[in-house]
Amino acid sequence: MTLMQGNPELLEVAVAESLTSTNRRPIAVVIATMTKNFAVLDDWTERYRYLIDLGRQLPHFPEAWRTRSNQLRGCQSQVWIVGIRSADRLYFRAVSDAAIVSGLIALLLEVYDGRRTEEILNTSPEFLKTIGLYEHLSPSRGNGLHALVQFIRGFAKAAGATRSSESDI
Amino acid sequence: MSALPALSTVPIDRCADLDLARIRAEFPILRQRVHGKPLVYLDNAASVQRPKAVIDAISDCYSSYYGNIHRGVHLLSERSTTAYEGAREKVRAFLNAASVQEIIFTRNTTESINLVASSFGGSVVKAGDEIVITGMEHHSNIVPWQMLCERTGAALKVVPFTDAGELILEEYERLLDSGRVKLVGVVHLSNALGTLNPVKAMIEMAHARGVPVLVDGAQSVPHLAVDVRELDCEFYAFSSHKIYGPAGVGVLYGKKALLEAMPPYQGGGDMISLVTFEKTTYADLPNKFEAGTPSIADVIGLGAALDWLNAIGLDAVAAHEHALLEYTTARLSEIPGLRLIGTARDKAALASFTMQGIHPHDIGTILDREGVAIRAGHHCAQPVMQRYGVPATARASFAVYNTHDEADVLVKALWKVKELFA
Numbered sequence: 110m111t112l113m114q115g116n117p118e119l120l121e122v123a124v125a126e127s128l129t130s131t132n133r134r135p136i137a138v139v140i141a142t143m144t145k146n147f148a149v150l151d152d153w154t155e156r157y158r159y160l161i162d163l164g165r166q167l168p169h170f171p172e173a174w175r176t177r178s179n180q181l182r183g184c185q186s187q188v189w190i191v192g193i194r195s196a197d198r199l200y201f202r203a204v205s206d207a208a209i210v211s212g213l214i215a216l217l218l219e220v221y222d223g224r225r226t227e228e229i230l231n232t233s234p235e236f237l238k239t240i241g242l243y244e245h246l247s248p249s250r251g252n253g254l255h256a257l258v259q260f261i262r263g264f265a266k267a268a269g270a271t272r273s274s275e276s277d278i
Numbered sequence: 279m280s281a282l283p284a285l286s287t288v289p290i291d292r293c294a295d296l297d298l299a300r301i302r303a304e305f306p307i308l309r310q311r312v313h314g315k316p317l318v319y320l321d322n323a324a325s326v327q328r329p330k331a332v333i334d335a336i337s338d339c340y341s342s343y344y345g346n347i348h349r350g351v352h353l354l355s356e357r358s359t360t361a362y363e364g365a366r367e368k369v370r371a372f373l374n375a376a377s378v379q380e381i382i383f384t385r386n387t388t389e390s391i392n393l394v395a396s397s398f399g400g401s402v403v404k405a406g407d408e409i410v411i412t413g414m415e416h417h418s419n420i421v422p423w424q425m426l427c428e429r430t431g432a433a434l435k436v437v438p439f440t441d442a443g444e445l446i447l448e449e450y451e452r453l454l455d456s457g458r459v460k461l462v463g464v465v466h467l468s469n470a471l472g473t474l475n476p477v478k479a480m481i482e483m484a485h486a487r488g489v490p491v492l493v494d495g496a497q498s499v500p501h502l503a504v505d506v507r508e509l510d511c512e513f514y515a516f517s518s519h520k521i522y523g524p525a526g527v528g529v530l531y532g533k534k535a536l537l538e539a540m541p542p543y544q545g546g547g548d549m550i551s552l553v554t555f556e557k558t559t560y561a562d563l564p565n566k567f568e569a570g571t572p573s574i575a576d577v578i579g580l581g582a583a584l585d586w587l588n589a590i591g592l593d594a595v596a597a598h599e600h601a602l603l604e605y606t607t608a609r610l611s612e613i614p615g616l617r618l619i620g621t622a623r624d625k626a627a628l629a630s631f632t633m634q635g636i637h638p639h640d641i642g643t644i645l646d647r648e649g650v651a652i653r654a655g656h657h658c659a660q661p662v663m664q665r666y667g668v669p670a671t672a673r674a675s676f677a678v679y680n681t682h683d684e685a686d687v688l689v690k691a692l693w694k695v696k697e698l699f700a
Contacts, residue, residue, distance in 0.1 A: 153313070153647055158698060185655040185670060186639040206669065207637035208699060209644075251655075252639060 136228055139220055140236045147240045157209065160242075164211030167218075170204035181256040186210045188253030192264045198223055199268055201261060210252050213237075213245055217254075221261050229265040234258050295594040302679050304329040304586075315649025318684045323469050323497060323628050323675030324653050325519045328583070332523060335582035339575040347574055348548055348565070362574055365581030366564070372584045373514065373531050374505040379563035380537065382530040383577050387496040388418035390515035390530035391463070393543045393567065394492055395422035398513075399461065401541060405431030408458045410489075412437040412445055412475070413665060414468040417658040419494045423463060432460070439665070443471040443620035450480065454487050462491045466498035470659040470671070471620030472603075472628040474498070481511050490536070496520055500677065501599060501627045503592045506531050522677075523583035524576040530567070537563050544569040587678075595678045599627055602676050606685040613692055619671045628675035630657070633692070636699045638672040644698060645672075648691035 134142075150156045174191055181188045186207035193200050201222045205211045216237065221229050237243040248255040302308055307327050310317050319327060339361065345354030347362045369381045384390045399422075403409065409423045413436050420434075427434050437450045453459065462484045467474050481491045490512035495504060500521040506514050513532050519525035532540075542549055542560055546569035551559040560566045587595070606629055610616055615634030633641060642654030653673045656663045663669060674688055 154694075154698065157644065157647070161699065185642070186637060187669065207639040207643075209640050 133223075136220055136224065136232050143216060143219065144236075144239050156241075157212075160212030160216075161208045162212070163215040164205075164208050164213075167204055167211055167215050168202060170202055174202070175204075181253045181260060185250075186252045188214070188257055190257055190260055192260070194268050194271075197225055199226065199229060199261075199265060201264075203257060205253060207252065209245075210254060213242060213254055214257065216240075216242070217257065217261070226265045226269040229261060230269070296590070296598050296678070298598075298679065298681055301329075301590070302681075304331065305679055306330060306333070308679060312649050312651075313647050315647075316687075318648075318650040318687050320674040320676065320680065320684070320688060321651045321653050322500075322677035322680075323520070323657075323673065325525065326500060326522055326677050327679070328522055328524065328579075329586050331586045332579050332583045336524060336575045336579040339578050344575060346571055358574055358578075361578045361581070362572075365577045365584075368581040368584045369529055372499075372504075372588070373529075374507050375531050376507060377534055380531055380534050382532065382537070382564050382567040383572055384515075384528040384530055384567075385526060385573075386519070386528035387494060387515045387517040388422075388528070390513075390528050391419055391492065391494065392422045393530055394461075394513050394515075394532070395426045397540045397543045397567075398490075398536065399423070399426040400429070403427075403430045403432045403460045406458060407432040407460045408435050408453075408456060409433075409461050409463065410435045410437065410450070410453050410459050411463040412450075412465065413439050414443065414445070414471055414473060414475075414659065414662050415463065415465050416469055416494065416496065417660070418496075419463050419465060419492075420661070435459070436661075437464075439473075443468065443473045443622045444624075445473075445475055445480075447476070447479070447483075451483055454484060454489060457487075459484075459487070459489045462489055463494065464491065465494040465496075466504075467495075467501065467626055468620065468659075468662075469497045469628070470630055470657040470662040470673070471622065472625045472630060473620055473622040474502075474624040474626050476624070477511070478509055481509055485510065497627065500587070500595075501592075502596050512536055518576065518580040518583065521580075521583055522587060523580035524573075526573045527576045527580050529580075534563065537567070542566050542569070546570045548572075590678060596626070598678060599676050599680075602680060602682060602685060603627065603629065605682055606674065606676075606688065609685065609689040610692070613689070613696060615696070616692070619666055619668065628673055630671045630673045632668050632671050633696065633699075636695060638670040640699065641672040641692070641695050644695045645688070645691050648687070648694065650688050650691050652688075 147156055150159055175189050179189045179191055181190060186205050188205045190201060190203035201218055203214045203218060205214060220232060234246055235243060246254050246258060305327050308317060343354050343357040345358045347359040366378045366381050370378045375381060384393060403426060409432060411419060411423060423434055435453045437445050437453060439445045464475060464477055464480055466477050477493050484491045492513035493511045495514050495516040499516045515530050518527035549561050549566050549569040551561050610629060610631060617632050619630040619632060638654035642652055645652055655670050657673060
């Protein structure tokens with residue numbers, strides 16, 4: 110696991126964007142708002158329609174980042190992710206070729222993007238259970254989302270380890 | 279795009295020869311709701327469901343007479359052996375093979391093909407030789423041959439197919455004419471396209487040049503009657519779990535003279551005649567290729583599945599499924615932006631398709647919410663996806679228990695997909 114993947118210059122741009130748009134609301138508030146937004150939609154069609162819209166609003170993921178090394182293993186849909194650490198925060202950009210998976214990526218990044226290592230590691234993706242979408246994270250779905258969560262957590266763990274070794278010096 | 283005309287006068291069911299309500303009642307798993315909707319199971323090409331007769335046969339074996347086969351002096355072992363060998367005779371009759379010695383039980387089609395690649399291929403194929411397969415093979419009829427080629431220095435040659443999904447037989451003939459071909463591997467019914475290949479003609483063409491042929495029958499056996507003596511193929515492979523039998527059992531048919539000449543695939547118990555540390559002699563066919571304790575109850579379950587299918591009759595099954603496929607294809611063709619992948623003239627059992635601007639995975643996810651189970655993916659046939667320039671397709675595949683009403687549910691759900699992603 111490296112702490113930077115993808116094209117460095119393009120990542121700088123992404124970080125600059127992230128730094129200006131970083132969601133500084135506490136994770137608990139973000140999750141509560143998200144849960145409420147889904148709760149008002151009473152049938153599954155509307156929830157999926159909302160999810161598809163969220164996926165369409167994902168930040169631009171440049172074509173140059175869609176490399177094999179940025180691609181996660183998923184059988185039925187493809188997922189690409191890049192991560193970078195800047196100061197004490199971790200930033201992620203990700204996308205899928207499938208719309209519903211992209212919508213789920215949007216939910217996950219809303220929670221995990223621009224957060225500190227401990228915040229990420231202390232927040233289980235089980236928050237999707239309340240919304241009724243947690244089943245999509247099952248490894249047997251083969252949609253790449255399980256691998257995406259593993260990537261984010263692994264990236265956070267590696268960042269944490271790097272930082273503690275830096276402080277040792 | 280579909281080459282089929284829109285059928286305005288499609289008969290809205292019901293195959294006169296089949297009592298579908300009675301057939302469906304024999305499948306306990308079909309009587310359930312998923313996400314609150316009645317289950318519409320259209321992922322039969324991946325794995326079909328089992329009738330109660332098969333579940334009961336397995337349960338009965340374990341409940342009343344299970345014992346290890348071919349070795350015990352006691353009654354249970356004797357009864358299990360009789361039932362196990364009885365299943366072998368049922369498979370022989372099903373394929374119209376000449377002898378039960380030509381029926382080898384394996385784990386699945388994949389293992390059957392690996393057995394041939396390893397045992398036959400390993401003894402016959404040398405550097406500079408060629409293996410011919412087609413561009414529409416499942417990975418399990420590609421990778422074993424690639425591994426053999428890597429081991430031996432032989433080359434893999436691939437028969438191309440047209441946009442409709444039909445093999446180009448002139449190219450096949452040209453490949454055969456190299457004089458270096460040691461084996462042809464061809465899929466009978468393509469799992470990704472639904473194409474029914476002209477295997478009899480292809481076998482004749484190969485035999486005219488002295489080349490043996492393996493037919494991958496994983497998809498074909500549940501949908502059409504297969505006669506290995508009429509086909510005259512050297513090897514025919516299929517899986518129990520696609521023909522209403524339990525998972526974990528496969529079949530390899532091989533011509534006796536070839537199987538006798540081939541070395542064993544795996545060593546172990548049940549495949550030997552005499553073992554000393556100096557030298558071991560092998561058992562006669564078919565035991566030579568069945569090392570270790572097999573999945574006894576599942577083999578017996580396969581026998582029950584064949585009995586069940588024979589009682590319905592494969593001709594009636596084929597007629598029903600053909601009507602269902604024609605009807606579904608016509609209804610699918612009415613959906614703007616839907617592209618059928620595989621429009622061969624000779625087609626069976628399944629419809630593979632894409633929808634413009636909508637990922638197959640999204641199609642599958644929405645259909646699941648509507649209770650409809652289909653496959654979305656590359657169908658373990660990535661070269662086929664590459665041929666059409668798509669990452670994946672959605673695939674609805676039929677079994678004898680599917681109805682025209684279920685086809686309507688599928689089509690209605692696809693219109694909903696279209697509306698949702700518009």
